[in-house]
């Protein structure tokens with residue numbers, strides 16, 4: 001195969017998403033791959049796979065093979081096998097759950113152990129999820145930044161619920177792996193505008209409210 005034929009093919013990258021149970025890994029991956037979000041928590045048993053094609057500057061098409069690993073696999077026998085050979089690792093925690101941040105040490109140790117004998121080391125990104133719940137934040141941003149600096153991680157904050165920075169977070173890791181630079185315009189384009197659903201309360205609910213407002217009610221979910 002000639003060089004040009006090889007260049008025109010899609011690149012495939014293995015991305016592994018790990019972190020404590022309920023920190024939002026499945027939600028993050030589902031938001032990225034299917035543009036959807038569910039409020040109901042359903043524990044991932046073992047792992048799930050998703051494929052998603054993205055574009056990088058220079059007409060580079062990349063297929064991401066995303067491995068969504070269940071939080072309960074920490075301490076299990078299979079985790080290092082799942083992580084092995086990953087080009088990128090998304091280390092996720094919930095900014096409203098301090099324990100999920102503390103446990104990052106254990107998750108990160110597993111990443112290092114799984115790749116001990118590998119020649120290529122994955123790009124690892126620290127993802128603080130649930131930024132739509134900023135008012136309930138228990139992990140200060142400077143702690144997050146310090147962990148990134150100490151361990152050479154790519155720092156990112158997202159909300160799987162609103163979609164804020166979700167596409168960008170996968171795109172940045174892929175760009176870093178392939179040595180592609182994203183410019184400011186590309187970064188801004190990928191930082192999706194936060195959308196909120198408007199819920200109309202029934203007339204009954206409005207009637208029960210003392211001094212109901214004159215305009216119709218709405219709730220940001």
Ligand SMILES: Nc1nc2c(ncn2[C@@H]2O[C@H](COP(=O)(O)OP(=O)(O)OP(=O)(O)O)[C@@H](O)[C@H]2O)c(=O)[nH]1
Pocket residue numbers: 019020021022023024025026027028038039040041042043044045069070071072129130131132133158159160161162
């Ligand atoms: N407010 C808010 N809730 C979120 C967000 N991401 C996930 N959730 C909720 O957090 C709960 C857990 O989300 P999951 O995506 O199932 O968590 P997980 O990390 O995949 O959990 P395991 O399968 O146990 O590893 C669900 O109720 C989600 O709706 C977010 O960005 N904001």
